Amino acid sequence: MSPRETPVKGFHIAAATETGEKGRIRAESFADHYSQARQFYLSQTAHEQAHIAWALVFELSKVGHLHVREAMVGHLLHIDQDLAKRVGSGLAFAKMPDASPGPTGAFLRQQ
Secondary structure (H helix, E strand, O other): OOEEEEEEEEEEEOOOOOOOOOEOOOHHHHHHOOOHHHHHOOOOOOHHHHHHHHHHHHHHHEEEEEEEEHHHHHHHHHHHHHHOOOOHOOOOOEEEEEEEEOOOOHHHHOO
16 A cells, blocks of 8 residues: 545555565665766766775775775775775785675575
8 A cells, every 4th residue: 555645635545456475675786886886986086086095095004904905995896997906006915806796686685
């Protein structure tokens, strides 16, 4: 049932016409965690992109666990390779880590 509005009665509940089992299943697009960040990063000027990279290096340099820093740079690879290379270089990585795996469909299903 969903609320409806009429000028005479105001809001009221309309009868449901759907039948069957109901479930919440998220669309596959819900698993997209990177395109908005990529769009934002690419919309910045070169100076602003450099500032973002510097800020990431500054914050990640405070992280005590190397595997966490590598995982974060792995996520940055999904956003922009140049950004990931700048941050990896700023963190003095000998080699770039692999891209972090994205979320799987198992996270998307809610029963």
